[in-house]
Amino acid sequence: MSNDRKIHRARRLLASARRLAVLTGAGISAESGVATFRQPGGLWEAAPADQIATAEGFTADPPGVWQWYHERRREMAAARPNAAHVALADLERRVTGRGGELTLITQNVDGLHAKAGSRNILHVHGCLADVRCTHCEFRQRVGMEPIEDLPTCPRCQAVLRPDVVWFGEPLPADAWRSAVQACEACDMFLTIGTSAIVYPAAGLIELAIDADAKTVEINVAPTPVSGLVDIALQGPAGEILPKLLQ
Numbered sequence: 199m200s201n202d203r204k205i206h207r208a209r210r211l212l213a214s215a216r217r218l219a220v221l222t223g224a225g226i227s228a229e230s231g232v233a234t235f236r237q238p239g240g241l242w243e244a245a246p247a248d249q250i251a252t253a254e255g256f257t258a259d260p261p262g263v264w265q266w267y268h269e270r271r272r273e274m275a276a277a278r279p280n281a282a283h284v285a286l287a288d289l290e291r292r293v294t295g296r297g298g299e300l301t302l303i304t305q306n307v308d309g310l311h312a313k314a315g316s317r318n319i320l321h322v323h324g325c326l327a328d329v330r331c332t333h334c335e336f337r338q339r340v341g342m343e344p345i346e347d348l349p350t351c352p353r354c355q356a357v358l359r360p361d362v363v364w365f366g367e368p369l370p371a372d373a374w375r376s377a378v379q380a381c382e383a384c385d386m387f388l389t390i391g392t393s394a395i396v397y398p399a400a401g402l403i404e405l406a407i408d409a410d411a412k413t414v415e416i417n418v419a420p421t422p423v424s425g426l427v428d429i430a431l432q433g434p435a436g437e438i439l440p441k442l443l444q
């Protein structure tokens with residue numbers, strides 16, 4: 199079936215969906231100039247994830263890991279939501295306006311969904327606008343503006359870390375529980391701009407399929423779930439999502 203026919207089908211499904219769950223990954227921010235992880239030239243090429251995005255990597259070299267995150271925070275501070283983020287915020291208003299609900303589950307830590315006006319957002323991998331203490335309960339929203347190279351806790355002087363989920367770390371319990379509930383109850387599920395290989399987030403797609411929801415993927419390339427979803431739309435999210443709302 200041609201992409202246009204698929205878009206037409208997905209648009210019709212969206213028009214009648216009442217309980218929507220949406221999972222987004224780095225791809226939805228690509229058109230805002232925020233680097234993705236696993237594409238050629240992506241973030242993981244320069245700095246392998248298992249050295250950078252792990253608690254062990256951070257403990258071994260806090261300044262080095264902070265350096266990498268300062269660079270990403272600078273990129274995110276300059277980034278603006280693109281048409282895909284805006285379309286999702288628009289979709290949330292339409293669905294809630296007709297008495298339905300939309301839960302936006304994001305693996306992204308760039309804060310662009312909130313900037314675009316989305317409200318019901320679950321940051322299952324945390325957010326780079328937040329830091330937390332490596333020793334006590336202190337945490338703070340510092341935004342994306344530059345902070346000290348090696349920030350320390352005002353309470354206990356221990357080094358602060360980005361409040362994001364690293365490999366081998368559990369996801370924030372409340373956000374994860376709400377994400378699972380939303381996917382188990384949804385009648386329609388969209389997976390947008392994610393390579394669908396990082397668990398447990400990628401497992402949400404199978405939850406939605408098992409809940410008999412209508413499932414749609416938007417990605418520029420095939421992923422492990424492209425053959426499992428009802429409709430796999432190939433193309434940039436910034437182009438495809440607005441078409442689904444026309």
Ligand code: BV8
Pocket residue numbers: 222223224225226228229234235236237240251305306307323362363364365366367368369390391392393394395396397398416417418419421433434435436
């Ligand atoms: C946990 C930190 C246990 C924040 C990240 C072996 C097998 C299976 C699993 C594992 C395994 N070994 C280890 C694991 C578990 C591991 C895992 O899944 N590893 C994978 C790599 C195999 N998971 C974990 O460790 C998780 N924790 O399991 O804890 C536990 C439980 C209880 C108690 C204690 C411990 C933690 C996972 C979170 C790790 N943190 N990031 C940050 O720095 O950003 S992961 C990182 O990958 C980001 O968070 C990112 O969100 C996530 C997923 O990547 P994507 O968002 O999908 O981005 P990617 O570049 O991969 O893909 C972009 C996509 O967009 C592509 O498909 C591309 O085609 C598309 N695209 C590009 N442009 C566009 C587009 N699409 C549309 N439009 C465009 N314009």
Ligand code: ZN
Pocket residue numbers: 331332333334335336351352353354355356
């Ligand atoms: Zn502290």
